[in-house]
Amino acid sequence: MPSAGWDGPGRKRVRFEPGEDFARALDAEDGLAPLRDEFLIPASGSGRARVYLAGHSLGLQPRRAKAYIEQELADWERLGVEGHFKARNPWFSYHELVAEPMARVVGAKAGEVVVMNTLTVNLHLMLASFYRPTQGRSAILMESGAFPSDRYAAASQIRYHGFDPETSLLELSPRAGEHTLRTQDMLDSIRENGPRVALVLLGQVNFLTGQAFDSAAVVEEARRQGCAVGFDLAHAAGNLELQLHDWAPDFAVWCGYKYLNSGPGGLGGCFVHERHGRGDSLPRLAGWWGHNKATRFAMPAEFDPLAGAEGWQLSNPPIFPLASLRASLELFDRATMPALRRKSERLTAYLEFLIGRLPAGFCRLITPSDPAQRGCQLSVRIGVDAKALVERLAEAGFICDLRPPDILRLAPVPLYNSFMDVHRLASALAQHAHAPSAPVR
Numbered sequence: 001m002p003s004a005g006w007d008g009p010g011r012k013r014v015r016f017e018p019g020e021d022f023a024r025a026l027d028a029e030d031g032l033a034p035l036r037d038e039f040l041i042p043a044s045g046s047g048r049a050r051v052y053l054a055g056h057s058l059g060l061q062p063r064r065a066k067a068y069i070e071q072e073l074a075d076w077e078r079l080g081v082e083g084h085f086k087a088r089n090p091w092f093s094y095h096e097l098v099a100e101p102m103a104r105v106v107g108a109k110a111g112e113v114v115v116m117n118t119l120t121v122n123l124h125l126m127l128a129s130f131y132r133p134t135q136g137r138s139a140i141l142m143e144s145g146a147f148p149s150d151r152y153a154a155a156s157q158i159r160y161h162g163f164d165p166e167t168s169l170l171e172l173s174p175r176a177g178e179h180t181l182r183t184q185d186m187l188d189s190i191r192e193n194g195p196r197v198a199l200v201l202l203g204q205v206n207f208l209t210g211q212a213f214d215s216a217a218v219v220e221e222a223r224r225q226g227c228a229v230g231f232d233l234a235h236a237a238g239n240l241e242l243q244l245h246d247w248a249p250d251f252a253v254w255c256g257y258k259y260l261n262s263g264p265g266g267l268g269g270c271f272v273h274e275r276h277g278r279g280d281s282l283p284r285l286a287g288w289w290g291h292n293k294a295t296r297f298a299m300p301a302e303f304d305p306l307a308g309a310e311g312w313q314l315s316n317p318p319i320f321p322l323a324s325l326r327a328s329l330e331l332f333d334r335a336t337m338p339a340l341r342r343k344s345e346r347l348t349a350y351l352e353f354l355i356g357r358l359p360a361g362f363c364r365l366i367t368p369s370d371p372a373q374r375g376c377q378l379s380v381r382i383g384v385d386a387k388a389l390v391e392r393l394a395e396a397g398f399i400c401d402l403r404p405p406d407i408l409r410l411a412p413v414p415l416y417n418s419f420m421d422v423h424r425l426a427s428a429l430a431q432h433a434h435a436p437s438a439p440v441r
């Protein structure tokens with residue numbers, strides 16, 4: 001176990017220790033620890049804060065979200081329709097307040113990013129522009145273990161264009177006996193199938209295994225083969241340090257309610273690389289909010305798209321979800337992604353270290369040990385009755401999730417989780433751990 005017990009390559013080296021004092025010491029020297037107070041943490045019946053490790057599924061509520069939403073409710077009450085231009089934060093341009101902070105989170109230029117819709121909707125809008133199949137080149141190449149919505153979207157687009165997913169949906173699978181994909185296999189597959197592939201579509205962090213892919217290498221190979229390339233950043237945005245502009249995929253989409261804490265069903269993000277300019281050469285599904293701001297309310301018959309990602313907007317955006325997202329993005333700006341990532345690597349390595357001390361055969365880590373190949377989430381395969389284990393953990397105040405039949409996903413989030421959270425969880429696991437009759441695969 002080369003990295004367990006250490007803080008990641010190129011980082012300050014810390015030899016982890018198992019005791020609770022050590023967790024407290026790590027919290028004491030954590031410069032980001034005060035940010036935890038900016039979030040509302042679910043409490044148990046007795047009022048004691050629970051240990052929340054499900055930020056990969058739904059991020060916690062920023063304390064300020066309520067005030068920001070109430071501000072818009074008050075302006076609506078006070079101004080009615082005039083709030084579009086006269087609200088303290090005019091609704092006409094409200095989405096612009098989040099474009100720059102969102103672009104900083106994903107390593108893009110502000111004009112390359114827009115906050116709109118939800119993830120699968122944005123994926124379809126991007127596929128409408130960037131999936132342009134022809135007889136000879138009709139395939140979408142993706143991971144076999146992609147999130148189901150992405151697969152449904154891809155298969156339905158293939159059918160929509162008159163092709164057959166049976167032959168036009170290519171899926172990359174891990175080698176027999178392995179849980180995660182090897183970068184070289186991904187690149188080889190893109191090279192071998194290149195001439196048939198219209199689009200490479202990759203979830204940058206796999207939702208189930210927590211594996212992070214080498215995005216720069218994938219984009220480079222896909223573009224060398226003449227394929228369009230897009231990312232689903234649902235589990236990467238707000239989790240990893242991304243460099244979308246430099247990696248230069250054609251597009252990326254993500255949701256705002258996982259690591260970005262925008263609230264249930266919150267707004268997603270969309271990136272279109274600046275080399276597409278106004279997107280004049282691309283077909284697109286258009287709506288009035290993507291139209292030139294100067295003439296939008298003159299309502300001319302011809303669509304005149306805004307430059308950049310904003311030109312893909314369809315409708316005027318919902319203000320309340322934008323308000324809660326704003327509250328969260330302010331905290332990302334306060335923390336900065338590089339600092340969050342430094343803490344995250346340490347927090348996750350610490351969890352890995354403590355899991356490594358559980359009785360042999362109780363569980364098996366399927367997320368890669370290499371910090372460069374994962375974000376904050378660790379996925380562990382449980383050898384005992386996993387459902388019963390998660391129920392016992394829930395009774396004891398832990399919120400984490402189980403992907404049936406046996407994968408426990410644990411995400412210590414650097415914005416609001418502490419080293420003590422991780423220590424508490426590991427102690428609870430140790431209490432319930434007993435070796436299964438057969439070792440875990």
Ligand SMILES: *Cc1c(COP(=O)(O)O)cnc(C)c1O
Nearest residue numbers: 118119120147149207232234255
């Ligand atoms: C969470 C998630 C989604 C969810 O999509 P919505 O359209 O926001 O409901 C889609 N794809 C991936 C990879 C996800 O992790």
